[in-house]
Amino acid sequence: MYNGNENIVICEHPLIKHKITMLRNKETGTNEFRAIVEEIAMLMGYEALRDLKLQYVDVETPLETASCPVIAGKKPAIVPILRAGLGLVGGLLKLMPAAKIGHIGLYRDEETHEPHEYYCKLPAPIELRKIFVVDPMLATGGSAVAAIDFIKQHGGKDITFMCVIAAPEGVEKLQKAHPDVKIFIGDLDRGLNENAYICPGLGDAGDRIFGTK
Ligand code: PRP
Ligand code: URA
Numbered sequence: 001m002y003n004g005n006e007n008i009v010i011c012e013h014p015l016i017k018h019k020i021t022m023l024r025n026k027e028t029g030t031n032e033f034r035a036i037v038e039e040i041a042m043l044m045g046y047e048a049l050r051d052l053k054l055q056y057v058d059v060e061t062p063l064e065t066a067s068c069p070v071i072a073g074k075k076p077a078i079v080p081i082l083r084a085g086l087g088l089v090g091g092l093l094k095l096m097p098a099a100k101i102g103h104i105g106l107y108r109d110e111e112t113h114e115p116h117e118y119y120c121k122l123p124a125p126i127e128l129r130k131i132f133v134v135d136p137m138l139a140t141g142g143s144a145v146a147a148i149d150f151i152k153q154h155g156g157k158d159i160t161f162m163c164v165i166a167a168p169e170g171v172e173k174l175q176k177a178h179p180d181v182k183i184f185i186g187d188l189d190r191g192l193n194e195n196a197y198i199c200p201g202l203g204d205a206g207d208r209i210f211g212t213k
Contacts, residue, residue, distance in 0.1 A: 008171065009047070010185045016043050020164060020187045024202045030211035034087060037136060037209060040164055040186060041091025048132070048160055048184045049095060074130040074158060075099075077123050081106055081135040081147050084206040088134040088162065100129070104147045108139075113196040115143040120150055127155035136205040138166035138185070139198050141173030148178050160184065164205075167191050167198045 002008040011017075019040050022028055028036070055072035058065050078093070079102040080086045093099060105119030123129065131151060138144055144161055151159060161174065164186040174183060189198050197203070207213040 002171070005175070007179065007181065008175065008183045008185070010188050011044055011047050013043060013047065016040060016186050019043070020202075023164070023208075024200060026203065028208075030208065033208045037087040037164065037205075038091040041088035041134070041162075042094055043091075044162055044164075044184055044186055045092045045095045045132075048162055048182075074128060077102055077126065077129040077131045079104060079122065079131055079133045079147070079151065081133065081143055082119065084137065084209055085133075085135040087136060087205070087209040088164075092132060092134065099132075102126070102131075102151075104133075104150060106143045106146060108143065108196070110195075113140055113142065115146045117146065117150070122151065122154055122156070125155065126151065127157055129156070129158070131156050131159045133159060133161045134163070135161075136164040136209075137198060137201075138163040138170035138174065138183075139192060140167075140196050141170035141177075144170065144174050145177045148174075148181060152178075165189055165198055165201060 019036050022036050052071050053073035054069040056067045057070050059068045076096045076099040078089055078099045080089050082103055082105040100123035102122035106115040106117055108115055133147055160182045162184045166185045166188050169192055189201055193199050
């Protein structure tokens with residue numbers, strides 16, 4: 001569907017697909033749900049970090065001096081969209097333990113489905129970092145667009161958005177508003193229902209991660 005758009009990546013790894021199916025199952029309880037979200041974050045992070053820059057440094061092996069690759073370039077920042085985005089942070093931190101963490105608090109109005117901001121704090125200087133904005137769900141796209149608007153207003157430039165499940169409506173809105181942002185998607189679903197929930201989806205990601213409702 002998005003063939004040819006190199007800024008939109010739908011992850012094809014079978015482990016990611018299998019784990020997302022487990023999340024979709026309404027019988028999957030909070031404990032397991034949370035653990036699987038973390039595993040998916042790590043697997044998706046592995047895909048999303050493929051283009052990290054390398055530089056060569058000399059290393060003394062027990063036998064000789066060798067020129068070996070290490071990660072170079074901008075330092076990372078992970079920015080979860082609260083609440084549900086928090087579920088993805090642990091998995092990404094396993095890959096990037098030194099990453100700084102920002103937080104953007106947004107909730108969707110149940111009637112209008114518009115995002116409302118309640119908290120924002122970003123690591124400074126954000127403009128020098130490679131930023132990963134994370135949220136399990138990209139539904140209408142309102143929350144992702146608002147979060148990235150905010151990050152750009154504060155100087156953020158190099159931004160990747162990661163979600164576990166996306167609706168085509170959200171991908172289109174995000175792509176239109178922020179064509180420079182790379183979007184990593186675990187699974188692309190059919191679309192939104194009348195309450196702007198993703199179908200087939202997995203329900204309310206925040207409630208399932210935190211055991212609320
Ligand atoms: C959910 C989800 C996204 C947003 C997606 O959060 O985690 O942030 O909805 O919907 P959108 O693409 O239509 O904006 P929610 O507002 O339910 O808040 P929560 O994470 O606190 O549960
Ligand atoms: N937010 C969720 O948690 N789930 C959806 O399906 C849509 C928005």
